[in-house]
Amino acid sequence: MKIALKTQFGQHLALTPQLQRSIQLLQISSAELEEEVAKAAEENPMLEYSPPDQSKDDGEPNEKMEMIQANWASSAPSRDDDEDWDTRHEQQAQVKSxxxxxxxxxxxxxxxxxxxxxxxxxxxxxxxxxxxxxxxxxxxxxxxxxxxxxxxxxxxxxxxxxxxxQKLDPAGIGAHSLAECLCLQIQRQMQFDTEHSDKLQLALNLAQNHLSKIAQKDWSKLRQIFKQSEANIMEAVAHIRTLQHNPGEHFDTNVEQWISPDVFIKLNAKGKWVVHSNQAIKPRLTLNQEYSRILKENNAKKNNLALHQKMLEARWLIKNIEQREETILKVAEAIVERQQNFFHQGNIAMKPLVLREIAAAIGMHESTISRVTNNKYLACPAGIFEFKYFFSAQLSSEKGQAVSATAVQSLIKQIILDETPKKPISDNQITNLLASQGFVVARRTVAKYRELLRIPPAHLRKN
Structure with a gap:
């Protein structure tokens, strides 16, 4: 075996600590960034840190805002609250655990x-x-x-x-299953309400053994089992539906969750939506002026290697944070530029959008856009949305126009909302209705979107 030394040229990508840090800062949320910055300031004497100034105001919505909010009522995504569009934080109510x-x-x-x-x-x-x-x-x-x-x-x-x-409040606590939870509540009611004992006993029997038949609305089978009229069955079912399915849901889970929008969008004088950075959540990080002065006066690096290293780390961190903010703003502006109609009209006007399109627009890699769209939020008239909400798959219409999956879901939801309760529309009928409007969507796709919207099939919607 012959041993020899050879010179070989090649290229490879090495992630420097600075680049790794930049990538890490890009993908974390604003709340996590604040924690990272505070921790870095504790470890590095060259950094001076001030928490975000929550008292800063980003301005009042302009004159057209109330009209835009009204137009959103029919098509905007659902929200868990009715806070104003420029509310800085959404927080869970603090109640006793x-x-x-x-x-x-x-x-x-x-x-x-x-x-x-x-x-x-x-x-x-x-x-x-x-x-x-x-x-x-x-x-x-x-x-x-x-x-x-x-x-x-x-x-x-x-x-x-x-x-x-199980004797404690709220009623139904300590159950192993939904059936047991409902039964515990009915049994407690039976102790105090003797006047409606027959109705409560029927409700108890239904909850104990026949919840699946209630879910399937198999009223004829239930009439046969209990030898009762449909009116009595429906009255007992109506009572069951008034019971609490999750007795603990109104209590604090000891997790305080905040959502802080990274950017706001507002209408300018020309009626176009534009992006504004949320300065209220930006941590203020600067170099310590006293240490900087000492290093400038004493320029002998060999005597101050540790301080020089800390100074370099501080400058890198400040630069990375600035780049992070610039990237977030660029991505937000590119999204808003392409989804102008969404902010005017709601989901029905959502355009198909993919990461590749935004990456090409701002000259960055798709992986970078992917990191930015996670845990970054935008505040608009309908509420606060994660950046990635504005990306959706593309479907085709008969006219060859591109339609977003989100817009089709909105149409499906509206069709079902307008249906006659006694004669709900099947997935196949929805497919035909969409086709009549020029949207080519397969029946299985309609079923998939309906399930994503948490809407039951037609036979379970029949009233």
């Missing part, structure tokens, strides 16, 4: 302390819906050795504790 609410009630129970401890333990095992996802057998296996009792004894005590838990 389910566990705290239950613990307060448990303390007033007239049972011995060990039994209270088990009730508290079960309350801590509930999920955000207020259900108990684990079986008592599994929980008994988990705790019996710690309590120094047999598994059978632990199971017996847990059953007693669960009975106590």
């Amino acid at each position: 389910l566990l705290n609410y239950l613990e307060e009630q448990i303390q007033s129970l007239r049972i011995d302390p060990p039994a209270k401890g088990l009730v508290v333990y079960l309350a801590g095992c509930l999920d955000e819906r207020g259900y108990l996802p684990e079986s008592l057998e599994d929980l008994a296996t988990e705790i019996h050795s710690e309590l120094k009792i047999t598994k059978a004894s632990a199971l017996t005590q847990l059953k007693t504790a669960l009975t106590e838990l």
Whole structure:
């Protein structure tokens, strides 16, 4: 075997620490950026950090805004609240947690302390819906050795504790399933309402064993089973529908979520939507002037290698953050430029858009656009949307025009909203209606979009 040295030329891409840092900053949200900047300022004495100035105002909406908001009412995407379009933050309401609410009630129970401890333990095992996802057998296996009792004894005590838990408010708490949750609520009502005992008993039987038939609206089968008129069946079903399916949903989940828009869009004097950066969420990061002065006065790098390194890192971070803001603004402007009609008319006017189109427009790679569109938000009259919301697949019309999938979904939703409740429209009929308007969409695509909109099929919509 002959050993020899050879020179070979080649090209390869190496991600420098600075480039890696730039990529990382580009893909995080504004809230995460604030945390990163604050942490960097703690570790680097060359940086001075000031939190975002939440008191800054980005200006009032102009005269045309109320009219635009009104036009959005029929076609805008649904929102969980009705806050103004330029609201800076959307936050979950802070209410008492389910566990705290239950613990307060448990303390007033007239049972011995060990039994209270088990009730508290079960309350801590509930999920955000207020259900108990684990079986008592599994929980008994988990705790019996710690309590120094047999598994059978632990199971017996847990059953007693669960009975106590299910007596607490809100009604239906501690159930293992939807059927049990509904039954617990009806059983509590039966204790206080003897006047409607027959209706409640029918509702209890339906909830206990026949929820699937109610979902399928199989009224004839239910009439045969219970030997009751359809009026009585429907009255019991109507009562079941008034019950709470998730008893814990109105309680705080101990997660405080904020959405801060990175940009706002507003109408200019010419009636065109333009992008404005949200300065209220920008962290202020500058170089420490005192340390900078010391380094300039004492230019002997060999004596200040550590400080010079920190200074370089600080400058790189500031530069990366500036590039991040410029890129976000460029992407937002490119999106808004192509989706002007969306902001005037809503989903029905959404144009098909892909990452490649934005990348070509601003001279960047698709992967960069992909990073920017995640966890970055835009505020408009209908609310706050993630950048990637404005990207959708392209469908064709008979006239050869490109139509976005979002626009077609909006049409499907409107067709179903306008249908006669007693005679709902099938997916095949929706396909034909779309075709009559010049949109070529397969029936399976209609079904797919309907499911994405969380709309049940025609036979389940029949009233």
